[in-house]
Amino acid sequence: MQEIIVIGGGVVGLTSAWWLLEAGHKVTLLERAPQVGTGTSYSNGGQLSYRYVSPLADAGVPLKALQWMFQEYGPLKFKPQFDAHQWRWLAAFLANCRVDANRQTTHKLLQLGELSRRAMVQLEPVVPPASFQWRDAGKLVVYRTRKAFEAATSKSDSSSTRQVWSAAECAAHEPALADVAGQLEGGIYNSGEAVADCYEFCVTLAERIASHPRFAGYVHGDAQRFVSEGDRITGLQTSAGLLKADSYVLSAGMQSRTLAKTADISLPIYPLKGYSLTAPIRSGDVAPEISVTDFERKVLYARIGGKLRVAAMVDMVGEDLSLDARRLASLTRQVRETMPHAADYNSVTPWAGLRPATPNSAPIVGPTPYSNLWLNIGHGPLGFTFACGTASVLTDLVQGKAPPFTLEGLSLR
Numbered sequence: 242m243q244e245i246i247v248i249g250g251g252v253v254g255l256t257s258a259w260w261l262l263e264a265g266h267k268v269t270l271l272e273r274a275p276q277v278g279t280g281t282s283y284s285n286g287g288q289l290s291y292r293y294v295s296p297l298a299d300a301g302v303p304l305k306a307l308q309w310m311f312q313e314y315g316p317l318k319f320k321p322q323f324d325a326h327q328w329r330w331l332a333a334f335l336a337n338c339r340v341d342a343n344r345q346t347t348h349k350l351l352q353l354g355e356l357s358r359r360a361m362v363q364l365e366p367v368v369p370p371a372s373f374q375w376r377d378a379g380k381l382v383v384y385r386t387r388k389a390f391e392a393a394t395s396k397s398d399s400s401s402t403r404q405v406w407s408a409a410e411c412a413a414h415e416p417a418l419a420d421v422a423g424q425l426e427g428g429i430y431n432s433g434e435a436v437a438d439c440y441e442f443c444v445t446l447a448e449r450i451a452s453h454p455r456f457a458g459y460v461h462g463d464a465q466r467f468v469s470e471g472d473r474i475t476g477l478q479t480s481a482g483l484l485k486a487d488s489y490v491l492s493a494g495m496q497s498r499t500l501a502k503t504a505d506i507s508l509p510i511y512p513l514k515g516y517s518l519t520a521p522i523r524s525g526d527v528a529p530e531i532s533v534t535d536f537e538r539k540v541l542y543a544r545i546g547g548k549l550r551v552a553a554m555v556d557m558v559g560e561d562l563s564l565d566a567r568r569l570a571s572l573t574r575q576v577r578e579t580m581p582h583a584a585d586y587n588s589v590t591p592w593a594g595l596r597p598a599t600p601n602s603a604p605i606v607g608p609t610p611y612s613n614l615w616l617n618i619g620h621g622p623l624g625f626t627f628a629c630g631t632a633s634v635l636t637d638l639v640q641g642k643a644p645p646f647t648l649e650g651l652s653l654r
């Protein structure tokens with residue numbers, strides 16, 4: 242049994258804490274915000290997208306990215322900055338924009354996705370699905386151009402949960418798409434995907450953690466720097482004083498980069514800012530039952546409880562959480578156009594979050610140059626999806642066990 246400090250109470254830190262407790266360790270959880278789950282885990286797209294894991298980096302993406310920047314509904318915004326992180330990350334991202342790199346990462350993420358699906362099921366007795374609006378909704382990716390639809394349907398996928406639908410079938414299965422059916426080429430439906438409220442998941446899990454017999458307690462404080470001696474971390478300086486443990490898990494989302502720097506570790510993560518809109522669904526509204534992804538515009542639509550959640554956009558603008566009025570207006574226009582009757586758009590709550598993204602879209606889980614410091618970071622656009630899987634991999638590693646698959650592409654190396 243080890244005493245372990247987990248830094249960060251987002252979905253990744255909380256799942257890490259739970260898995261470590263269950264494996265027999267004594268865990269302390271450090272969170273600087275007054276409440277858990279209020280960082281990037283707060284109002285995300287809610288997708289538990291175990292099979293739709295395509296890394297952002299792919300052949301052809303650099304050219305598409307240039308086009309997106311000049312489109313009215315472009316999903317990408319790039320603001321060049323005097324920031325070495327931005328340029329280094331961009332260079333590494335471009336190096337990953339290759340067919341073979343994309344294929345390798347996709348393979349790894351599919352393995353992680355399956356592990357995460359099973360791990361989430363394992364958690365059901367502890368965090369009941371109803372407590373966080375979990376729904377086995379299935380996912381429909383719709384395509385507006387023939388080229389993109391043909392490229393997607395020609396990809397080999399033997400999954401028995403996958404179906405290819407025409408535009409008319411998309412609208413028949415998902416009436417919320419009726420108004421745009423004429424603009425669609427078709428869609429790919431996957432019945433195996435789910436949707437849920439990530440923040441509610443965090444809150445319920447935090448309650449279970451609090452009552453776990455081995456839980457040492459929550460510390461409300463800001464981790465400031467690691468203290469080290471040789472190849473060991475000997476303490477963590479925080480606003481609540483110096484904390485000491487046998488091991489430390491860094492899972493502080495985007496802030497992990499700054500903290501790791503205090504131990505001379507350079508983390509290849511960059512904040513990819515995204516937005517969400519949440520609108521109440523009134524009786525009579527035609528909200529989607531199936532979770533929908535508008536492929537070309539990169540907009541996700543999901544019914545989460547009594548609300549419609551829309552998530553979109555990738556803005557490379559540094560650690561800026563401001564709500565950009567122009568981006569929000571563009572997103573609102575697209576949503577009203579695509580699903581005009583899905584919710585009460587006069588009562589929308591906008592939100593922005595920073596996806597802690599690695600250049601190849603794969604999280605980093607595992608060891609560091611310090612024998613007692615572990616990473617669980619860089620979950621980018623799929624942190625809710627992968628959190629249970631990476632927590633179980635991390636716990637295997639801390640226990641000295643081999644994880645169920647090799648971690649090539651998922652480690653700091």
Ligand SMILES: Cc1cc2nc3c(=O)[nH]c(=O)nc-3n(C[C@H](O)[C@H](O)[C@H](O)COP(=O)(O)OP(=O)(O)OC[C@H]3O[C@@H](n4cnc5c(N)ncnc54)[C@H](O)[C@@H]3O)c2cc1C
Pocket residue numbers: 248249250251252253254271272273274277278279280281282283284285286287288289290462463464465492493494495496497500513514515516517541552553593594595596597618619620621622623624625626627
């Ligand atoms: C618009 C948008 C849509 C998304 N949609 C989806 C989706 O549909 N499905 C999906 O799977 N993922 C989605 N994601 C990604 C997902 O939200 C993230 O990958 C995930 O929330 C990251 O979790 P985390 O715990 O690493 O980070 P966070 O949730 O940010 O948690 C980090 C925590 O660490 C704390 N912390 C930071 N620094 C310190 C410090 N110095 N001391 C103490 N505590 C500290 C923070 O306060 C925070 O609570 C989306 C993201 C965005 C932005």
